[in-house]
Amino acid sequence: MAHGQPDFGIYAAKKTVSGLADLGELAARLGSIVTFDRRGDIVWFDDFEGEVDKWYQEPSGTDAAIVVSPDAARNGSFSAKLTTGDEVNDFATIIHYLPYPVTSRVGFEISFNVENDLSELIFSQRLYDGSYEHYARLRYLPATDVLQYLDSEAEWQDLVTGLVLWAATYAFHTVKLVIDLDTHK
Incomplete structure (x- = not known):
């Protein structure tokens, strides 16, 4: 039962298509890029x-x-x-700046593909609250198939080993990185 109604429709059964359950489903059906993990509120996307x-x-x-x-x-x-x-040691970086949000969990989701000659891929999120800079970083090392995170001592720690990301033009991988500004984790 979805929202108190049968799973095959909100108000009544349909023969050809199912009914919409919520606005998130509607957005996904209309082609939103936010379809991987629809939890949370969207502030900005590109x-x-x-x-x-x-x-x-x-x-x-x-x-x-x-x-x-x-x-x-x-x-x-x-x-x-x-x-x-x-x-x-050459690199390419893009950064998007947003105004400081309320103190809560803040994250970003990115879909990417990789090429065969990639040495490392870093995802970084930084938030400055007026006194401190809070950051979270993930790093993928394709030579060793390791996904790492940067800990509070600024040391890389293994998060996942044996992670092989398929290197192909049309194979997109998705990662979501979240910082909890209340707990500083």
Whole structure:
């Protein structure tokens, strides 16, 4: 029973399609990019159907680039493509700034794909409350198939071992990183 009604419809049974249970389901059906984990409230999202100008961009090295690309997309027609430079320590970064939210759990969800020559992939979330900077970081190391988190002593700790992310143009992986500002975890 969903919301006190039969599972096959909200008010009455339908023969061809099922009824909508909630607004989250409606959003998913209409093509929202937020379909992986629909818990929480959405403050901002980007499907990269426009330019990447709303992001701070930091490409590093010769031939580094950050562009909107039609090559592959999890949802819609475009995605942001980050290409690092030619040297070992080159990188490509995009950052989006938002006003400080209320003290609560705050997170981001990102879908990404990887290429064969990736050395590491870092996801970072930073929040400044006026006195302290709170941050959470995840790092994926494809050479060792390890997903790590940065602990409170600024040391990388293994979170998952044996994690193999398929490196293919159309294989998108999704991660959600959440900081609890009340408990500082």
